[in-house]
Amino acid sequence: MEHTIVDTEMAIALIPKEEQDHTRHLCRHIIEKNAKSNDKRKHDNVNEIIRVLKQTLNANNVITTKADKENTTVLIKKNEYIEKTEKLIKETGYKKIGNDPTGEYQVAIKSAIKRATTIIKENEAGRLTSMNPSAPPMISLPKIRDITIIREKNKSQSIVIILK
Structure with a gap:
């Protein structure tokens, strides 16, 4: 459950400040329900958390993508992802x-x-x-060296956020 809370907070950090408290409240409610329920309900609640996070990220033009190396997920603003991809295309001569x-x-x-x-x-x-x-x-994968690792969940997967 600790991982879910940390992952949720990392995703909330990417949305505008005025929406963070409301989203945090929604996710807190879902997480608390999850803590009190049985295994099947836990699975349903985790899916609900994922749904709320996806909606929030989508509403704020944040996308998830894989990084170029390792088994890492990156949260990045959509326009920044597009800019980096266009820069890559220009620099490499595609x-x-x-x-x-x-x-x-x-x-x-x-x-x-x-x-x-x-x-x-x-x-x-x-x-x-x-x-x-x-x-x-064509797929553009952010380079690990260009991003800051916020927290490593375990040795097989990390979640990272690009910080400016």
């Missing part, structure tokens, strides 16, 4: 393409496989290509 070229590559690969009959048997050819390939979406 270019936007008009359409997904994966289909063209798939056709070329299948053609090369068909021509390579001496090294690739006909019954193996189908396993070398995907049915409906597509390019992966």
